[in-house]
Amino acid sequence: MAGLSKRKYDIQFYVKVVEKFVQTGECAKTLYGETEDPLLLYLLAIMNDPSIRVLVLGDEVRARIFYDITTQFVWQFLEQEKFQMQRAQSELGEMESALNWIKEKRDGWQALLRKIKDDYKENAFDEPFYEHMFGDKDKQHDSTVWEKMLKDWEDSFQQKQQEQKEKNLDAKKDFLEKKLKTSLNKIPEYLEEHQVDKEEFYQAWSMMNGLWNTIDFENIRKIVKLQKEYPELLKVANRMGRIADDEGSKQVYVTEGSVYKLAHSQKSDILGVTIGNDLNALLPSELLYYADSELQDVFMLKYFTQKLQTFRYKSEIMQPSRRLEAKPAVLKGPMIVCLDTSGSMTGKPERMANSLLIKLIEIAELQSRECFLITFSVSTKTIDIRRDRLKLMEFFSHPFTGDTDATQMLKDTFRMLDENRYMNADVLLISDYRIPKCKPELLKQMSVHREKGTLFYGLQIGIAPNEWTEHFDHIYRIEYHVDRKY
Template sequence: MSESRYDIAFYVQVLDLFVKTGECATESREPLHAYLISVMNDATVKVQVLNDDICARIFYDTMLQFIQLNLEKEKYNLQKSQSERNEMKLVLEWSIKKRKDGWQALLQQISDKYQEYGFDQRFYRGQFENEGKCADEEMWEKMVDDWEEAFQQKMQDQKKKEIDFRRDALERRLHSNLKDIPEYIRRNDIDKDEFFQSWGLMSGMWNTIDFERIRKVVRIQRDYPEIVKVANKMGRIADDEGKDTMYVSEGDVYKLEHSAKCDILGITVGNDLNALLPIELAHCADNELEDLFVYKYLTNKLQTFRYKSEIMQPARRLETKPAKRKGPMVVCLDTSGSMAGKPEKIAHSLLIKILEIADRQQRSCYLIAFSVSINPIDIRKERARLLEFFSKTACGDTDATRMLQATFRLLRSSKDYMNADVLWVSDFKIPLSTSELIDMMQELREADTHFYGLQIGIADNEWAPFFDRIYRIGYTSSRRY
């Protein structure tokens, strides 16, 4: 059984499907998936998740944290056992002489570790005691395959034991959160958006002291609506300044005035194998994604073309989709001394809102904090570091050189960073950088990387020509936060 198919993306899809529809599989041979199924089939949990979006978010984040913890532990165990897996490959390359001399010790070594996991030492001993049988390539490869299968079985057994060790604590926390948090929100008349933003920074660990401390920062958005406007621009959400969307199907622009002869109406979901999108065909042909394809087929969730001929009354209806694939969000935050006080709090509130959008859109989000030195943080994966960052006070001078270099390295490190949105948050009391770095910034803009700025304060800004747009907050000291 290939374990690579059970990566974090697989579990995210399972959670997404459940919180949206209540659908889940009935069983699985993989321990973590099987446990997740058992929790999702708990009638009390299902009712709460499907009838309350706050409970849905609590369930999603709590289970996702548990999944990530177990996957990290599994990754650690696999790394520890890498030498044994390498040994399996080396054994396949043994010479005939080495096989004759070493097969008995090898069988004993494997049997000592894996007899209880189905490795049949007696069968192979009987085979290899026959003259020349250990030279049989097919038999030798079968022995290594059985060794690998027993190894995988042991890893699965270890994984199940670790899940069982943690499950009671998880379930107590989950049921407590599903009961206590909605009650606290109703009792204190807390706005849902404020909850989602504040909760998103807590990594699934609820306590009212931290929640209220974070919510206090979130509430700054009430005084400065520009914060939400900038965050939505980074998230490419249509607002009163125009839509960043067009009418499209998966990768293709629909032009209704030219589509009269085409039977394709749009995209839907189902299990019609004759109408599959190319992406689903690719999943079907991929050994590692085959199980996901079968699961989507059985639950009628395959993406398929929708044809006019399938419906009684054809309609020219198209979904509004993002005009271009969303890349990551990169926030470059000025932490020099001139940002201390209110500008710093405004910036922190913006970061929390952007994190909430990144979670909702499942986009990567990076913080590059800079003064003279830089401090990069993957804020979706390192929320504890982000909270720690909030506790520090801005200080020092400002130099954009290292920040620009770090940003460019990130954007050019992978094709996944195409169409990135980069946001500078600063008072823009920053000297212009070298012409070489400015030219690189312009090249990235031409390649569809967007550069936005939030200027906190009213200083002259030499950087404005090099940005798609700079928003401004001209704060006054009379406002409270």
């Protein structure tokens, strides 16, 4: 309905506002135009607080603390607002029903006015005026009067929603501000006193959901420290994250010039479907968005966020002339981590696996990259690491148990790749590889996905015979001694 079309911001908008502040210090209201959004106005007020600015700007650790605590606050607030909006859906349905009364000339205006009066007596709804108007039988079916009443009802609804949003925000302000000021002072002091390096802090802090306590921090830090004891963990993480090598570069082939080889009237050049904003490779379904004037905003949003569905051609590579050049590796696709949680992984293998997972979570956050965890023993569970933090925390609280079967894990992985049309994903299987071999058809599916650009890596913890090597692009191995002190 037209009266409900006020601009709403999603989580990504607010995250970008906070990100811009910690990176540049910019937080002027003029950057975002005229707005009545209380959450945005509150964030801008916090970022313009001199005591906050002096702590956050120019200090990398404090900037990270501020970013994490603030964005988590925003997420929680929006979740609460979403819940309240769901509760209001029944009232929106009543508005729609009222429109039908106009068309069908139904009675019932007295009960409707009483309800609106009870719900919006503090929101300036002029109930006496409409009671007087509908008292005239000729006016009861006057669509002009009904439409004005509905417009006033919508305005009262919006005003009440705005007031509720401001009320909810006021109830949380003190907690956020105290939490920020305490964390921005105490955490850096603790890190300096205990000589915690930044990388250890970032990884451990990312697992704490913005809730600082030294006991949890030190327990997580012990797991993170395994990366120094076993450097292979970092090698795997960097390979999955497509991060440059220790010298800051990675040898990759890049195109030189523009040597195109386009096939016309020949066998199809289409290799698959991906996402991006190449207008020359749009799927017909995306062209429909552009052709429909009412859907052009959707098309433009997908274009600017590079989420348009496009054909992927073999000739994208264009048979380029090649030269070897040192340049940063390119990020493509999500990371899918398949973690063996069977009983044979209990103990140090479990801690090493968790250490690698924590590092991958940090990489995913820094790169704003999708990352999924598929845990498996006999059954499987899939967790969207960046969005389902509660499920992730629950996973870390449970010990590894049970037997091992990779069948369902592989099926879940392939389904995720197929349903989301992921191109160039990186899949990692962490296990001791005491895994019975799967049926040939599943292994064949692995080969098909590798041919499409998905890379399959493995981390073997232990020295058990491994029958999976030929099916992976690369398998890293870590040998460890059980009697080694943790």
